[in-house]
Amino acid sequence: MVREFKLPDVGEGVAEGELVSWLVEEGDEVSEDQPVAEVETDKAIVEVPSPVNGSVRELRAEEGEVVPVGNVIITFNVEGEDDEESTTESAKSEEPTESQAEVSEEPEVSEETETPEGRVFAAPSARRLARELGVDIGAVDGTGPSGRVTEHDVRTAAESTTDEVEQETEAVESDDDLEIQPENGGSASAGPSPDTIEPADRERTLAAPATRRLADEQGINLNAVPAVEERDGQAFVTPEAVREYAEAQQHAQAADAAAVASGETGPREERIPYRGIRRTIGKQMQKSKFTAPHVTHHDSIDVTELVETRAELKEIAEERGIKLTYMPFVLKAIVAALKEYPYLNSALDEENEEIVVKNYYNIGIAVATDDGLMVPVLKDVDKKDMLQISSEMNELVEKARDRTISRDEMQGGTFTITNFGAIGGEYATPIINHPEVGILGLGELKKRPVVVDDEVEARYTLPISMSIDHRIIDGAVVASFANQLLEYLHNPRLLLLE
Amino acid sequence: MVVGDISTGTDVLVIGAGPGGYVGAIRAGQLGLDVTLVEKDAYGGTCLNYGCIPSKAMITASDLAYDANNAEEMGIYTKLDVNYGEMVEWKDGVVSQLTGGVEKLCKANGVSLMEGRAEFADDKSVRVVHGGEGQGSETVEFEHAIVSTGSRPIEIPGFEFDGEHILSSRQALALDDVPESIVIVGAGYIGMELAGVFAKLGSDVTVVEMLDSVLPGYEDDLARPVKKKADELGIDFHFGQAAKEWEGSGRGITVVTEDEDGDVSEFGAEKALVAVGRQPVSDTLELENAGIETDEKGFIQTDDRARTEQEHIFAIGDVAGEPMLAHKASKEGQVAAEVIAGEPSALDYQAMPAAVFTDPEIGTVGLTEEEAESQGFEPVVGKFPFQASGRALTTGHAEGFVRIVADEPSGFALGAQIVGPEASELIAELGLAIEMGATLEDLAATIHTHPTLSEAVMECAENALGHAIHTLNR
Numbered sequence: 001m002v003r004e005f006k007l008p009d010v011g012e013g014v015a016e017g018e019l020v021s022w023l024v025e026e027g028d029e030v031s032e033d034q035p036v037a038e039v040e041t042d043k044a045i046v047e048v049p050s051p052v053n054g055s056v057r058e059l060r061a062e063e064g065e066v067v068p069v070g071n072v073i074i075t076f077n078v079e080g081e082d083d084e085e086s087t088t089e090s091a092k093s094e095e096p097t098e099s100q101a102e103v104s105e106e107p108e109v110s111e112e113t114e115t116p117e118g119r120v121f122a123a124p125s126a127r128r129l130a131r132e133l134g135v136d137i138g139a140v141d142g143t144g145p146s147g148r149v150t151e152h153d154v155r156t157a158a159e160s161t162t163d164e165v166e167q168e169t170e171a172v173e174s175d176d177d178l179e180i181q182p183e184n185g186g187s188a189s190a191g192p193s194p195d196t197i198e199p200a201d202r203e204r205t206l207a208a209p210a211t212r213r214l215a216d217e218q219g220i221n222l223n224a225v226p227a228v229e230e231r232d233g234q235a236f237v238t239p240e241a242v243r244e245y246a247e248a249q250q251h252a253q254a255a256d257a258a259a260v261a262s263g264e265t266g267p268r269e270e271r272i273p274y275r276g277i278r279r280t281i282g283k284q285m286q287k288s289k290f291t292a293p294h295v296t297h298h299d300s301i302d303v304t305e306l307v308e309t310r311a312e313l314k315e316i317a318e319e320r321g322i323k324l325t326y327m328p329f330v331l332k333a334i335v336a337a338l339k340e341y342p343y344l345n346s347a348l349d350e351e352n353e354e355i356v357v358k359n360y361y362n363i364g365i366a367v368a369t370d371d372g373l374m375v376p377v378l379k380d381v382d383k384k385d386m387l388q389i390s391s392e393m394n395e396l397v398e399k400a401r402d403r404t405i406s407r408d409e410m411q412g413g414t415f416t417i418t419n420f421g422a423i424g425g426e427y428a429t430p431i432i433n434h435p436e437v438g439i440l441g442l443g444e445l446k447k448r449p450v451v452v453d454d455e456v457e458a459r460y461t462l463p464i465s466m467s468i469d470h471r472i473i474d475g476a477v478v479a480s481f482a483n484q485l486l487e488y489l490h491n492p493r494l495l496l497l498e
Numbered sequence: 499m500v501v502g503d504i505s506t507g508t509d510v511l512v513i514g515a516g517p518g519g520y521v522g523a524i525r526a527g528q529l530g531l532d533v534t535l536v537e538k539d540a541y542g543g544t545c546l547n548y549g550c551i552p553s554k555a556m557i558t559a560s561d562l563a564y565d566a567n568n569a570e571e572m573g574i575y576t577k578l579d580v581n582y583g584e585m586v587e588w589k590d591g592v593v594s595q596l597t598g599g600v601e602k603l604c605k606a607n608g609v610s611l612m613e614g615r616a617e618f619a620d621d622k623s624v625r626v627v628h629g630g631e632g633q634g635s636e637t638v639e640f641e642h643a644i645v646s647t648g649s650r651p652i653e654i655p656g657f658e659f660d661g662e663h664i665l666s667s668r669q670a671l672a673l674d675d676v677p678e679s680i681v682i683v684g685a686g687y688i689g690m691e692l693a694g695v696f697a698k699l700g701s702d703v704t705v706v707e708m709l710d711s712v713l714p715g716y717e718d719d720l721a722r723p724v725k726k727k728a729d730e731l732g733i734d735f736h737f738g739q740a741a742k743e744w745e746g747s748g749r750g751i752t753v754v755t756e757d758e759d760g761d762v763s764e765f766g767a768e769k770a771l772v773a774v775g776r777q778p779v780s781d782t783l784e785l786e787n788a789g790i791e792t793d794e795k796g797f798i799q800t801d802d803r804a805r806t807e808q809e810h811i812f813a814i815g816d817v818a819g820e821p822m823l824a825h826k827a828s829k830e831g832q833v834a835a836e837v838i839a840g841e842p843s844a845l846d847y848q849a850m851p852a853a854v855f856t857d858p859e860i861g862t863v864g865l866t867e868e869e870a871e872s873q874g875f876e877p878v879v880g881k882f883p884f885q886a887s888g889r890a891l892t893t894g895h896a897e898g899f900v901r902i903v904a905d906e907p908s909g910f911a912l913g914a915q916i917v918g919p920e921a922s923e924l925i926a927e928l929g930l931a932i933e934m935g936a937t938l939e940d941l942a943a944t945i946h947t948h949p950t951l952s953e954a955v956m957e958c959a960e961n962a963l964g965h966a967i968h969t970l971n972r
Contacts, residue, residue, distance in 0.1 A: 119873070121910050121935030124846070131842035146908035148935040208936070209943030 003052050004072045007039065016068045019061045023047070028056045036074060039067075054078040122149035133158040143240035145210040150238050152228050160280070199224040199245075206236040214239050218246040281373060288434035292469035296429040297478045300443075301486045302450055304460045309492045317387060326445065327365070328389040329495065330417065333488035334440060335361045335382045336498045338415060341481045345414050347435040348472055355472060364413035364433055365393065367400045374400045375433060377413040421445065426463040437472045440485075441465040462489065508534040510838055511624060511640035512609075513616045513783070516543020517824040518815030519646035520600050522831025526644075527607035529839035534638060535604060536626055538615040542597040544648050544816075545824040548668035551596060553688075555589040556671060556695050557855050564698035565894070572894065580699060582676045589671070612638070618788035621808055642810045642838045645798060646831060647783060649776040649816035654683065656743050657772050663751045664744065665771045667692060677701055679767040681753045683741045685712040687854040688773040690724060694857050697731040704765050706739040706755050708774075713854065717866060720917045723897045724856045731857075739763060744770060778817040802845045804834040812838070826850060849913070849932040853922035858898045861925030864913030864932045867903050878906040880938070880962025882954045884918040886969050889949040895919040900958040902928065902938070909937035911959075920951050927955055938962050 007017060017039040024036045035047035036056070054076040061073045120137050121144075122130075129151050130137040140157040142149035205222040207215070215222045215237075225245045227235035251271065274282070306329060317324035338345045338361060346357040361382045364375040376396035381389060399405040416433040421444035430441035443463030450459040464485070468478045488494050512523040515537035523535040540547045567578045604611055614626040614635070623639040651666040653659060659666040665673075667688050676699045682689045685707035697703045705712075705728075712728070712735070713721040728735070739755035742762070750768040757763070778796045785792065790806050790813075792798055797820075798806055798813035806813050812834040815827030829847070836843035849864035870877040883899045884890035898918025904911050914928035931941055941959035946952050960966040 119848075121908075123934045127846045128842065131844060131846075144935065145937055145940070146910060146935075148910075209940050210937060213939075213943070 001078050002057060003054065003076045003078050005051055005074050005076065006070050007067050007073050008048065008069070016066050017046075018066050019063055019073065021063050022059055024050075024056050026056050026059055030054060030056060030076070048073075050076065052076050052078050120149060121147070122154075123151075126151045126154050130154045143238065145208060145239055150229070150240070152238060152240065200226045200235070202227075202235055204234060206234045207238075207242075211237060211239045211242055215242045218242060220246050220249070284434070285431050288431050291434060292432055292437070293471060294429070294432065294467050295470045295473075295475055295478070296465055296467045297475065297482055298427045298463070298465050299482045299486060300426075300448075301462045301464060301489050302459050303445065303462045303489055306462075306489055306492045307445075307460045313386075317390065320387065322387050322391050323394060324386070324390050325393075327393060327417075327419075328386045329489065329492055330440075330442065331363055331378065331381050331389055331393075332386065332495045332498055333485050333492075334363065334415065334417070336488055336495065337481055337484040339382070340484055341477060343472055343477065344438045344468070344481055346437055346472060347414075348437070348469070358414045360414065362412050362414045364416035364436075365397070366416060366418040366433075367397050369401050369403070374405065374410060375413065375416060376400045376405055376409055377411065379412065415439070417442065421463065427465045430465060430467045432467050432469055437469040438478070438481075439467050441467070506534070506636065507639040508532050508610070509640070510534070510642045510644065510835070511536065511616075511638055512644045512646060513624070514543060514646040514648055514779075514815075514817075515541045515600065515604075515611075516646060516648045516815060516827060517545045518648075518827030518831040519543065519644065520604060520831075521828040522644050522646065522812075522814060522835045523609045524603055524607045525832045525835035526838060527604075527609045529835060529841070531835075531839060533607075533609045534612055534640075535609050536612045536614060536616045536624075536638070538613070538629070540597060541600045541604070541611075542593075544650075544668075545827075546596050546600065547593055548671065550824055552589050552593055552671045553667070553691055553695075554855060555592050556585070557691060559585050559588070560695045560698040561857065569894070580676075582699065583674060586672065586674070615782060617782065617784040618790075619784075621788040621811065643788075643812065644804075644831065644834050644838075645780075645783065645785075645806070645811065645813040645817055646815045646827065647779040647817045648827075649778050649822055651773070652775045652777050654741055654772055654774060657683070657741060657770070659772070663746060663769060665769055667771065667773050670771045677768040679750070679769075680704070681706065681751075681765045681767040681770040683707075683753070683770060683772045684774040685709075685714070685735070685737075686773060686775065687713060687856070689771070690728070690856045691854070692771060692773065693728060693733050694731065697728070697733050698857075702732070702734075702767070704734045704736065704767060706736045706741060706753070706765065708738070708740045710737045713856075713860070716854070716860060716862070717915060720860050720862070720915055723858050723917050724854075724860065727857050727897070736763065736765070741772070776816065776822055778819075780817050803837045803843070804830050804845065805837070821850060821852065823850065823852060847933065849929055851925050851929045853925065855922060858895065858918045859916075859921035861916040861921035861923075862914070863925050863929045864911070865903055866913055866915065870903050870905070870912050875905045875912060876907060877903050877912065878938075878962050879903055880958045880960070880966075882958035882961055882966070882969055884951075884954060886957070887951060887954050889951050889953070890919055892949070893919055893951075900924070900954045902941070902955070902958045902962055904938045904959075904962055909939055911936055911938065911941065914955075918951075918954075924951060924955060927952065 020038040020040045022037050024030055030036060030050040031053050032051065033049045036050045037048045039046055039048055057075040057077045059074055061067050067073055118138050121142065122137055126149055127137055130140070133154060135154055135158050137149060137154065140149050140153050143153050144150045200223065202223045205225070205227065207222055212222065215225070220242055222237055222242070225237045225241050227237050228241055229236040229238065306326070310324065310326060310329065314324045342357050343355070345361065346355050349356050360380060362377050362379045363381050364377045366373060366375050376399065378389065378393055378396060384392070396405065396409060399409065413433065413436060415436055416439045418430050418439060419442045420428050421442050424444055426443045428441050430439045432439045441464065443465065445460060445462045447458045448461045449456045450461060452459070464482065466478055466482060509532040510526045512519045512533060512535045515523070515535050519535060520541065523533045526533045545551060563578055563580050566574070566576050601611065612626055614628040616624040616626050619625050619637065623637050624643070625635050625637055627635040651659070651668070657664050659669060661669045670692055676696065679702040680696050682693050682703060682705045685705050689705060690712055693703050693705055711718065711721060712725045736755070738757045742754045742756045744751050744753045747766065750766060751770055752764050752766045753770050755763050755765065780792050780796045780798055785798070788811060789808055790798060790811060798818050800806055800813050800818045804812045804814050804818065814830035814834050816822040818830065830845060833843045833845050851861065851863040854860040865873065867877045867879050880902045881899055884896045887896065890896040895918070898916070898921065900918070901915045902911060903913040911928065911931045913932065914925060916924050938959045942956055942963055944956065946956040957966055957968055961969055961971060964971050
């Protein structure tokens with residue numbers, strides 16, 4: 001009989017490996033567990049063992065070839081069996097790893113729980129919950145025995161789906177003048193429980209037999225494991241809960257020991273799962289930073305006149321019931337400058353190798369909310385007057401804060417502003433809201449010493465930090481763009497011509 | 499509008515009060531919808547009146563008679579006297595108790611009952627034609643409709659059911675006397691179930707089947723104990739025979755069959771039962787008026803929410819396709835009602851159990867080993883023979899086995915096949931296991947009561963894991 005052997009998942013989450021060398025040739029006799037190939041992943045070089053006793057029938061990968069996990073790399077003839085049939089040997093399963101609430105376009109197929117034909121193992125109640133929450137159960141990572149999808153997994157997936165909807169960049173904060181949201185220092189998004197889990201104290205606990213065995217192996221009392229689910233009004237414990245609790249116990253013990261050793265009380269370290277919104281932000285930032293070579297251009301603008309202009313107009317706006325911040329001026333100035341430097345209002349279509357220059361101006365405004373970062377997008381800024389921009393922007397920020405903002409209102413941006421100066425500071429290196437090519441960061445607007453006619457005067461200045469994608473924009477262009485912006489903000493009357 | 503029609507309106511119109519229709523109607527009523535249930539014949543449909551229920555009653559009664567007559571091994575000697583007429587009366591009593599219950603339940607859940615045959619006038623209304631000439635008709639306008647018209651026995655050309663010589667399964671279950679001899683055309687589950695009933699009640703039974711085995715569609719080793727028992731009962735089998743024609747002869751008939759070489763055989767008997775399958779009842783509905791087409795077999799195509807191509811018209815049960823099973827119809831009825839009520843319901847089951855009430859019974863659920871393999875699993879199979887079950891031996895019925903098919907790497911239960919005592923009941927546990935995503939280990943680690951037949955399931959899982967106690971491991 002012919003046995004096919006797929007490249008196993010040789011390391012956690014490794015998707016492919018380079019076949020460095022074959023340790024056997026076609027026709028060689030091999031015994032079970034004998035190494036047949038060396039595979040290099042981004043982590044290490046590992047030897048891949050033969051799953052059977054037999055002879056090598058065919059090597060299906062070249063040395064040096066990069067092979068996706070799950071592809072057949074070698075076939076064996078197994079003695080004493082018919083040559084007609086062929087079976088596939090897939091990688092041996094390991095213990096499922098920690099829950100990773102991952103929701104992607106395509107379900108991540110982890111080798112150990114791969115089930116053919118998209119078959120998902122989940123109880124009817126979990127399936128129903130998935131339908132209720134609009135989760136594609138086929139895309140949920142199961143943390144139950146052998147990767148079974150639990151209700152808890154479905155809920156976790158549902159939560160991270162909502163997170164995915166939000167595009168993340170930097171947040172904008174406002175002082176009383178620049179009335180936009182404060183950046184919240186990146187500590188807001190609540191991850192799941194840190195690893196000090198309070199033990200439960202129950203008389204009875206429901207759990208599947210496999211879970212009980214796991215608890216036994218880990219030396220855990222099931223009645224002490226916090227239950228996330230209930231069945232028939234009884235606490236029901238999942239294998240995942242047992243694993244988390246066991247891990248937490250180990251951490252707690254280690255921490256206790258360390259604390260005793262150092263005479264401290266309280267834990268020396270906390271381990272907070274990198275999940276949900278925090279991870280979404282991280283992924284987005286990572287993608288931007290490692291895709292677009294960033295260059296940040298810094299400058300400072302004397303905005304004394306702008307401060308006066310705005311003070312005058314603020315009162316008029318208030319009569320019409322609109323709160324006028326500096327933002328509309330900045331937005332108007334940006335659009336005016338973008339029109340002169342259209343490449344800053346573009347995106348790179350890598351697939352087709354084309355630069356998409358956009359003749360519409362949708363400006364994203366990064367806002368920090370209690371639930372994390374959001375970027376509402378103000379559409380067609382060039383077609384709107386100051387008061388319109390003001391009221392629409394206030395409305396969008398409000399919606400972002402109370403989570404009533406729609407997905408549509410956070411999409412389609414062509415350029416983004418982030419106002420880190422609301423919290424304080426002069427300069428920063430903002431990360432571009434990929435796939436846009438530019439982001440303008442605003443520092444704190446305040447009085448600073450400025451040289452005017454060889455005299456040092458206290459004047460209102462606004463530091464700006466603008467990052468661009470160097471694949472599209474050169475330094476000279478961003479400097480010229482900044483000069484243009486400087487012109488408009490230094491002399492806001494020019495905006496009347498826009 | 500036809501002159502003289504009265505027009506009424508309803509949220510949900512259900513056509514056909516079988517196990518799909520009445521369940522859907524009741525569920526819709528529970529969900530606060532206004533429901534009208536139209537039935538042209540008898541509440542409970544084929545299942546309660548002419549199929550599942552009466553056949554099971556007759557099987558139980560004939561088993562009892564046969565077992566009592568064949569218990570010398572246990573030291574029991576009887577002189578049996580079966581009054582077939584009274585047996586049928588008892589069966590009718592069971593049926594009417596159940597159908598009465600259906601009516602009560604419908605009314606208690608606010609379902610309006612209407613008698614007559616419904617045909618679509620358009621996609622928003624039906625005409626309900628009341629029984630008999632001149633009884634008139636009325637129009638019912640609906641927001642949603644559920645088509646649950648079921649199926650009827652297939653007639654072989656030349657073998658039209660006349661209730662006297664050529665019987666449908668329905669007619670066979672309503673005879674006044676046990677026929678002295680009967681030819682059964684078709685060795686599917688209906689033919690085999692009724693062959694057992696008549697053989698146990700003393701008929702000379704001949705079964706002619708076009709294919710080459712009993713219970714085609716079931717794995718050979720599941721059908722084998724059934725065939726063996728049937729042989730013991732003296733049932734005479736002829737395979738590869740297609741029924742061609744019949745003629746009356748004296749008090750009985752002669753059925754003429756032909757094999758593939760064109761060779762002709764003749765089988766004489768008092769009556770013939772034709773059980774060669776069932777076909778959907780979709781041709782009386784004027785479906786085209788509602789803009790719904792059927793496939794070439796007459797089935798209405800539906801999606802996983804039981805919807806037809808018309809979003810607001812649903813089809814469930816036998817009329818909506820194979821497998822034709824009452825429990826499938828009920829589940830689909832429930833889903834259709836919930837979808838209409840706006841709930842996130844769907845047909846999302848992993849496994850559909852089925853049972854054959856032959857002697858011994860067969861119960862199946864999920865995938866066979868072959869199916870598991872073709873779907874890309876790496877099946878591991880556990881088997882446990884009832885010969886090794888203490889409880890099976892104490893019942894005097896220890897033929898057959900339990901088999902579980904699982905995915906070896908993950909341990910997930912994928913399917914099970916049982917042939918043997920109470921297989922139809924035992925299969926339920928495996929259905930739950932598959933639906934819950936239980937593993938072999940879960941099944942093996944669940945304590946089963948001793949001494950019971952259900953222990954066989956646990957032992958079978960242990961056998962698949964390679965550590966069975968009461969059988970030798972693979």
